[in-house]
Amino acid sequence: MKLISIRRRTKKERRYTQKMGVLYTDVTYIKKYAVGIPFKTLRKYRGTYYGKIKECDDCVLAN
Template identity: 45%
Template sequence: MKIIYIKRESNVKEVYRTRLGRLNSKVTCIKKYFLGMPFKTVHKYTHTFFTKKNSNVERMLFV
């Protein structure tokens, strides 16, 4: 077992926004461990996946 090592973990988190609706975001944390215990977060970043939402006005047919 190493004394000091770095580990990267990824989780998918679901976030709700009023304008965009439900979003899935991938959260990645890079942490530094000492004897198996995390003691410092080196970097944390999110990547959001979303698609364009259609509004009701765009779906209406004007005849």
């Protein structure tokens, strides 16, 4: 059994951008797990309609 592992998980999230308004997109999280418990998010990104990869810090969460 591994003590430390890295997993990638994709889920739908609601985002808001100035240009496009409300956007429902797939957000991919890459997390580091120790003995099955997540303790650090290494990267969080989303894919655009045109195939580009953007960091999630570029857009804010919608309320």
